[in-house]
Amino acid sequence: MAAEFTILGTGGWIPTTRRETTCAILSMPDLLFIFDAGTGLARLLEDRFRPLLELSPERTPDPAGEPSREPARTKSSASTPSREVHLFLSHYHLDHIAGLVYLPAMFKGRTVYLHPPAASITGYDPQEIISGIIRKPYNPQSIDDMPLDLIIKPLEEGEHVIAGADVRVRKQIHADPSVAYRIEDLLAFATDTADDPGTAEFARGVRLLAHEAWIDGIEEDDPATERIAREAYVAHTSARQAAARAAEAGVEKLALMHLNPLRGAEYHERMLVAAQKIFPGTVILEDGETVEL
Template identity: 30%
Template sequence: MSGGLRLLPLGTRGFIPTRGGQTMSFLVEREGAFLLLDAGSGVARLAEPGPAGRLAGAERLDVVLTHYHLDHVIGLSYLPGVARHLKVTIHAPAPPLTEAGPEAIERLISPPLFPHRIAEWPMPTEVVAYRSGPLEIGPFALEVRAQRHPGGSVGLRVGDSMAYVTDTVADPATVAFVKDVDLLLHEVWLGDGEGASSAAASGHSAAADVAEIAARARVRRVALVHHHPGRDAAALEALRASIERRAGLPARVLEEGVPLDVG
């Protein structure tokens, strides 16, 4: 990796795990340290041989949440099963970045929704609120940005290697935040035929707007994430090709479980 990152997509879909795809979670590795961006149902893939092997020699896992919608946090309840040998720190956004704070995790990971509170987990686990950036987590330096989404969400930038922008309307202010990164992970919930009214109502982004952001920010490449569970492989390929053509730079649909070297 020579100073860069290794990205392992665990879940790339939005809302519902379907068609063999899980909801949002990405394992990022640098210098033997591991960062988990969001904890959707994709966390279940940490039990698979490949990801489990990557974490076998690790001592800790830092989880950074962007917000508290279930497709981004349900996998927290899987951690006692897939990360019980690790020291876990959950970095949870708080106002003014999001409307809710870590109390949302306490509500989810407690009876009657879950039998064991975090304090009762088999591994040492800490929940730490973050209200602004930058975040210094081991070898990772993260910039954060509040985004427009119901309840709020947070955009993340990991140095010049990558930016993670999901659950937000396509915002022109994102251009400066992600400028010149090697890889932009940007949500593409809405397709070419769905306009601004749909984006505003849902708090999500349309393909044409994502292409414009990527082009203006001069990112090296863009990956489609948080795409609609109703889209099959052919529909995703059409969306990818449309963004690549509009942006004039490489676009890809990430394959879950397949690592990618970044930056």
């Protein structure tokens, strides 16, 4: 299955102009899988990603037999979206769901399947949580009034087939429960998790592991900074830990994400070099960068 992974938000917590908060997409010819709805979701509106939002890659021929230059959605014969849209949520922290209220901007009139982790994983009723956020006075419209069809389909831990793709869900260790996703042998998406031995088995052999890296990890070796590491490790992973899991899992590539916005580019650069010593296939992508899978 040919697929492209594009990260739209490489940051955690606070959006910056360089790094919006967590959002990534896996696009296949007739499918759009979105992972988390942080502020990075807004990047889907950038011109370079417009083709992903078009209803049909085929243009309806005009009477002269030439392909129309208009998007197919203007033609009645192509009113069915060609890309089914599924949005998977890792958890409900705001840096991962703020973009839910942006959905009408890119998917007006369309159906979007929203997959939050099931109540059995988080302890929260997904319907209640989501309709509790998308409503007045937080948003001018309630979830039922938004001009798109948002269908909530929570996912239990385990294996699923979604739009023909094998999707696996695994509970992680975080300040509030979060889940990792695995799509076929293409992608494992693990953000907002403490370092977790189970991640290696879960991600075994995928082309790309997209994993959070909140700190470098060098902090744990210095008494002056050891406390930073200890506090971070309750809910988050270091770049070095993520690289070790990637090596253990035998993935092709590791993309570090959910970067700490309080750290500068130099810190992230050093962090990358440290991770590459453990797993050479480590990268830090910029928002909007794509990896062919």
